[in-house]
Every structure is written in C-alpha cells, then in structure tokens.
Amino acid sequence: MSPLPGILKGLITTARTALRPTHTAEYPDVAPELPPRSRGVIALLEENCTSCMLCARECPDWCIYIDSHKETIPATTEGGRDRQRNVLDRFAIDFSLCMYCGICIEVCPFDALHWSPQFEYAEVDLLDLLHEKDRLAGWMASVPPPPALDEKAAEPAEIAAANRPARGAGPAGGAGGSGPRMPRTVRPRAAGSPRPDAGSPPPDAGSPPPDAGEASP
Amino acid sequence: MSLLEATLRAASVLAAFLVLPLLVGQAEHKVMAHMQGRLGPMYAGGFHGWAQLVADGVKFVQKEDITPRAADRWVFRLAPAVALIPYLLAMATIPIHPGVAAVDVPGSLVLVLAATSVGALGTLMAGWASGNKYALLGGLRAAAQLVSYELPIVLALASIAMAGGSLSLMALTQAWSPWWLLWQLPGGLVFLVAACAELQRPPFDMPVADAELVMGAWTEYTGLRFAFFLLAEYAGIVVMSLLFAVLWLGGWHGPFEDTLGWLWTLLKGFGVAVLVIWVRVAWPRLREDQLQRLAWLWLVPIALAQLLLTGAGVVMGW
Numbered sequence: 314m315s316p317l318p319g320i321l322k323g324l325i326t327t328a329r330t331a332l333r334p335t336h337t338a339e340y341p342d343v344a345p346e347l348p349p350r351s352r353g354v355i356a357l358l359e360e361n362c363t364s365c366m367l368c369a370r371e372c373p374d375w376c377i378y379i380d381s382h383k384e385t386i387p388a389t390t391e392g393g394r395d396r397q398r399n400v401l402d403r404f405a406i407d408f409s410l411c412m413y414c415g416i417c418i419e420v421c422p423f424d425a426l427h428w429s430p431q432f433e434y435a436e437v438d439l440l441d442l443l444h445e446k447d448r449l450a451g452w453m454a455s456v457p458p459p460p461a462l463d464e465k466a467a468e469p470a471e472i473a474a475a476n477r478p479a480r481g482a483g484p485a486g487g488a489g490g491s492g493p494r495m496p497r498t499v500r501p502r503a504a505g506s507p508r509p510d511a512g513s514p515p516p517d518a519g520s521p522p523p524d525a526g527e528a529s530p
Numbered sequence: 531m532s533l534l535e536a537t538l539r540a541a542s543v544l545a546a547f548l549v550l551p552l553l554v555g556q557a558e559h560k561v562m563a564h565m566q567g568r569l570g571p572m573y574a575g576g577f578h579g580w581a582q583l584v585a586d587g588v589k590f591v592q593k594e595d596i597t598p599r600a601a602d603r604w605v606f607r608l609a610p611a612v613a614l615i616p617y618l619l620a621m622a623t624i625p626i627h628p629g630v631a632a633v634d635v636p637g638s639l640v641l642v643l644a645a646t647s648v649g650a651l652g653t654l655m656a657g658w659a660s661g662n663k664y665a666l667l668g669g670l671r672a673a674a675q676l677v678s679y680e681l682p683i684v685l686a687l688a689s690i691a692m693a694g695g696s697l698s699l700m701a702l703t704q705a706w707s708p709w710w711l712l713w714q715l716p717g718g719l720v721f722l723v724a725a726c727a728e729l730q731r732p733p734f735d736m737p738v739a740d741a742e743l744v745m746g747a748w749t750e751y752t753g754l755r756f757a758f759f760l761l762a763e764y765a766g767i768v769v770m771s772l773l774f775a776v777l778w779l780g781g782w783h784g785p786f787e788d789t790l791g792w793l794w795t796l797l798k799g800f801g802v803a804v805l806v807i808w809v810r811v812a813w814p815r816l817r818e819d820q821l822q823r824l825a826w827l828w829l830v831p832i833a834l835a836q837l838l839l840t841g842a843g844v845v846m847g848w
Contacts, residue, residue, distance in 0.1 A: 323812035327565040337569040 368417035551764035600661030613652025657747035668746025
C-alpha cells in the first residue's frame with residue numbers, strides 16, 4: 314500500500330488550507346494593498362516642470378506631448394536685465410501608448426513626474442486615454458511619500474554633501490563637527506590677509522587634529 | 531395508500547430531489563474554494579453567494595438547446611432523462627426516519643442498485659448518440675468504468691444485506707448496530723471508493739476528463755440538457771451519500787431518534803457528501819489502467835473478503 318501516505322497527505326493538505334484564511338482579494342469591495350513603488354499612473358507636479366522636454370525626448374514610444382511658450386519677466390532692479398522663463402501650456406501623456414517604463418520619471422531633473430499607485434482609469438475608448446495636465450496633476454494627491462531608506466543604506470547624496478566638513482577646515486573650523494553644517498556661501502576674509510589658523514600651528518601639535526577621523530571616509 | 535398520500539409522497543421526494551443536490555453543489559463550491567484558499571461564490575443572492583446555483587440554473591435555461599446533425603436524435607435527447615430519473619427513483623426508497631420512506635418496498639436494496647445502474651446508462655447513451663469522437667471515447671470509458679465498479683458496489687451491499695438479514699433498506703437500518711462500524715468497515719470503504727467511480731467523480735472522472743476528452747459524453751450538450759447531467763451527478767452524490775449513511779453509519783440511529791431521526795440521517799449523509807467533495811479536491815485523476823487495476827486488484831478482493839467475514843460473523847452469531 315505504498316500510495317496510502319500520499320493519499321492521506323493530500324487530504325491533510327487540503328483540510329489545512331481550508332482552515333486557514335483565504336487569499337482572495339475582494340477587489341471592488343476592498344481596496345487592494347499595493348506596494349509603495351507600484352507603477353499605476355504617472356502624476357505631474359506642474360510647478361516643478363520647466364518644459365525642458367527631457368521626458369518627451371527620452372520616452373521610448375513618444376507618448377508625452379508638451380507645448381510651452383516663453384514669457385518675459387521684467388527686471389526687478391533698476392537697470393537690470395529682463396529675464397525669460399518657460400510657461401507650460403500643455404502636458405499630456407497618452408496612456409494607450411505608455412508602456413510604464415518610468416524613464417520619464419527617471420530623467421526628470423526637477424522631480425515633476427511621480428509614480429502613483431492609482432490604477433483605476435480604464436476607458437471604454439482607446440482614444441480617451443490621452444490625459445491632459447489637469448488630470449495628471451489630480452493624481453499627485455495619490456502619490457505616496459517616498460519609502461524610507463533601508464536600515465543600513467548609505468546616506469542620500471545631498472545629505473552626505475551637506476554633512477561633509479568644508480575642505481581645508483582646520484581644527485578650529487571643524488570643532489565638534491558632527492552636526493549638519495550649512496554650506497558656505499562667501500569667504501568671510503579679505504583676500505591677502507593671513508588665514509587665522511593656517512599660519513600658526515595648532516595649539517596641541519602632538520595629538521592628531523580632531524577632524525581627521527571625520528574627514529577620512 | 532390513497533391518491534392524496536401518493537401525490538404528497540411523490541411531491542416531497544421531488545422537492546428533496548430538487549433541493550438536496552443544490553445544497554451539495556453549493557457545499558462543493560464553498561468547500562472546494564476554501565480548500566484551495568479561495569472564497570468561492572460571494573455575490574449571487576447577497577449572503578455568501580447562496581443563490582449561485584439558482585443563477586446557474588437560470589443561465590442554463592436561457593441557452594439554446596442544440597442537437598448536432600450527426601447525432602442519433604432520439605437517443606441523444608433521451609439520454610439526460612435516463613441519467614436523471616433513476617436517481618429520483620433511488621432517492622424515493624431511502625428511509626430517513628424510523629418507519630418513514632417515500633416508497634417502502636421489501637426489496638428496496640435491489641431497487642436502488644438497479645436504478646443507479648440505469649442512471650449510468652445515460653452517460654453511455656449520450657456518448658454513443660452524440661456523433662462526436664470525444665463523446666464516444668468518453669462513453670466507452672464510462673462503460674468500462676461501470677462494468678468494473680458495479681461489482682464492488684454489489685458485493686459491499688450484499689455483505690450489508692447478509693449482516694442485516696434483509697433486502698429492505700428500512701429493515702437493514704433497523705438492524706444496524708454500532709458494532710457494524712468496525713465489522714463492515716472494509717466493505718464501507720470499498721463502497722465509498724466504488725460509489726465515487728460510479729458517479730464519475732474525481733479522482734475517477736476519466737469519462738468526462740475535460741483536459742483529454744473536452745467533456746466526454748457531455749461534449750455536445752447545451753442548456754437544460756447539460757444542466758440535467760450535472761443535476762444527475764449531484765443527485766447521485768446525494769443518493770450514494772444517503773445510502774452510505776443509512777447502511778454503514780446507522781441512518782436515524784442517534785440521540786432522540788424518535789423525533790430527530792430524520793436530522794441524523796440528513797446530517798450523516800451530508801457528512802459523507804462533504805467527504806466525497808474533499809476527495810475530489812485532494813487527489814488528481816487516475817489513469818484509465820490505474821482505474822481498472824484499483825477495481826479488480828483491490829476493491830473486488832476486499833469486498834469478497836468482507837463477504838467472507840460477514841458470512842463468518844452471521845454464522846457465529848456476532
């Protein structure tokens with residue numbers, strides 16, 4: 314009776330499954346729990362868009378349409394120069410062509426495009442899938458906050474840059490430099506005057522400068 | 531028996547015949563779904579899809595009734611009735627309460643056996659008359675399966691008849707004692723397996739094996755006639771489950787059997803039906819040769835041994 318253990322195993326497996334909670338997602342009644350990086354639809358943050366056209370150019374199937382015009386901003390100071398800026402007239406994505414590759418989102422230098430997990434925008438007619446900027450902007454509300462970094466991930470580049478001690482800073486400059494440091498704007502000294510800490514040796518020359526440990530990584 | 535009483539009995543059997551298979555079918559939907567980690571029907575009727583099979587029935591009624599041109603017209607159209615009606619007859623003879631059965635005849639065991647065999651002929655007729663090679667293959671497989679599995683069923687029931695000393699289902703249930711649970715156990719297992727095969731239920735559904743034979747003998751059927759075949763399958767489950775509950779599990783025997791006897795019969799029968807469903811979910815379909823092997827090398831010898839054991843028991847007065 315060699316098949317008997319297998320037969321009993323089959324019965325036990327099905328019975329155990331029957332006693333566990335089911336996996337069914339009752340979708341129209343219960344909203345699905347989507348992971349934060351779901352590629353549902355592409356949302357547009359219109360204020361960030363500079364009409365630079367990078368997304369439209371990189372799009373593999375040319376489904377992004379951008380129209381813009383230039384506006385002149387009068388000079389704010391006396392004798393200053395007028396400036397020009399781009400004003401976005403039309404930003405449309407044809408979701409009947411879009412293949413959800415996300416390249417437009419990757420290339421946008423100003424974070425104007427975002428993935429939203431929203432996916433309920435099916436239409437009866439294919440032609441109705443061309444969505445203009447007001448519809449795209451409406452989806453910004455459903456964009457989740459960016460997911461937290463992994464526990465041991467490296468610092469984001471901009472934070473790491475802000476935390477790095479200024480180059481050439483001596484022990485005085487880097488004293489207690491563990492907190493975030495504001496980026497330097499203007500050198501406080503007049504050119505030609507001797508630097509206060511570079512000319513004179515540090516007060517305690519025998520010990521290594523306290524900054525060395527921080528600066529090396 | 532007056533005409534009124536006969537009408538009442540017939541009507542009640544018909545009602546049971548229309549309700550119980552639907553209950554089993556709904557139980558199959560739900561039990562199978564949960565065994566596969568699903569929910570099953572949830573919408574029809576509002577509460578957990580209780581009206582799913584009613585909705586299915588309405589759908590079947592709306593479909594066109596097609597008879598293929600190559601079909602043997604009369605046989606083709608008669609086959610669903612031949613498959614369905616014998617189970618109605620068989621259901622009428624099953625005692626559900628002390629002294630209560632719709633039809634109480636002295637040889638009801640033989641009647642049930644004969645009726646269920648005729649029911650299986652419906653599949654054969656459908657397969658032969660469809661004018662379709664898949665249907666023909668399905669019908670032939672059904673024929674081979676029925677020839678093999680009638681025998682263990684008859685032998686297992688003969689053992690019960692010997693133990694109870696009667697051919698009447700009512701008298702056999704009366705004679706049942708808990709000791710039979712052990713004494714008649716091998717025959718009971720043989721009956722369960724053979725009944726599954728007789729009903730062409732998975733894992734013995736080679737005659738309808740939809741992956742190989744489309745739908746076997748039912749391939750060409752549409753609409754209400756197809757629904758009748760499905761109803762016959764579930765009515766068959768009800769009949770076989772009640773038969774097992776009555777003969778091997780003691781039918782109405784239980785606490786307060788004078789008032790609650792019918793409930794015990796139905797509960798036991800429902801339990802057996804759930805077991806039949808469970809088996810369907812758990813195991814894959816057997817191959818045709820494995821089917822024959824199981825019947826002739828295992829079931830028939832075990833049933834014969836049970837017959838010997840029962841004979842010894844009866845002679846020694848257990």
